Amino acid sequence: MSLTPALQDAVDAFQSMAEQDRLQLLLEYADDLPPLxxxxxxxxxxxxxxxxxxxxxxxxxxxxxxxxxxxxxPEEAPTTRGFASILVQGLEGASVDEVLAVPADMPRLLGLDRAVSPLRLRGMAGMLGRIQRQVREQSAG
Known part of the structure; x- marks a missing residue:
């Protein structure tokens, strides 16, 4: 498994917390989604x-x-914003190889399986997959 340092920091932060506190951390990430x-x-x-x-x-x-x-x-979708924020912050400035090395199941490493729905976890996995596809396409051209 290979994570960027920023993604590893996020995973470590989530894993260091009690399970019931992880959703609150996700909501904090939602507040920190950088503007476009x-x-x-x-x-x-x-x-x-x-x-x-x-x-x-x-x-x-x-x-x-x-x-x-x-x-x-959207602000009215804080868990989704939180996942987007983790990926935006966790992949910013990484190399092509570092981004492509992030495992597809990285969202599960956050330990949110019981705090959010499987549909939301699939959404984050979808975000990661689309980012990696775009990185592959842009770096090949």
């Missing part, structure tokens, strides 16, 4: 919709010498 850069703020159509999420989540991935991930998720 101005070039995307008025153009959510430029992002990729994450169909696995019930809420309208859009991802924006850029690859230059590093990977940059941006996301939108």
């Amino acid at each position: 850069p101005e070039r995307y703020a008025d153009h959510p159509d430029l992002g990729e919709r994450v169909a696995e999420c019930q809420s309208p989540v859009f991802l924006f991935v850029e690859v230059d010498e590093a990977v940059h991930v941006h996301a939108t998720a």
Whole structure:
């Protein structure tokens, strides 16, 4: 298993907490979802919709010498925002190889299986899968 240092920090934070406190940490991440850069703020159509999420989540991935991930998720969907925030913060500035090495089951490492629905965990896995696909496509071209 290979996680970026920031993703490992998030996993460690969740795993160090009692199970009943993990949802609160996820909600704190939701409050910390970085705003979209101005070039995307008025153009959510430029992002990729994450169909696995019930809420309208859009991802924006850029690859230059590093990977940059941006996301939108509605405030009324705090768990989804929290998952998006973990990925945005956890993958920001990582190399292509680091992003592609993150295991598909990384959301399960947070230990939220009993705190959130399996559908929400699939949504986060969907976000990660779409980010990795975009990274592969952009780094190949």
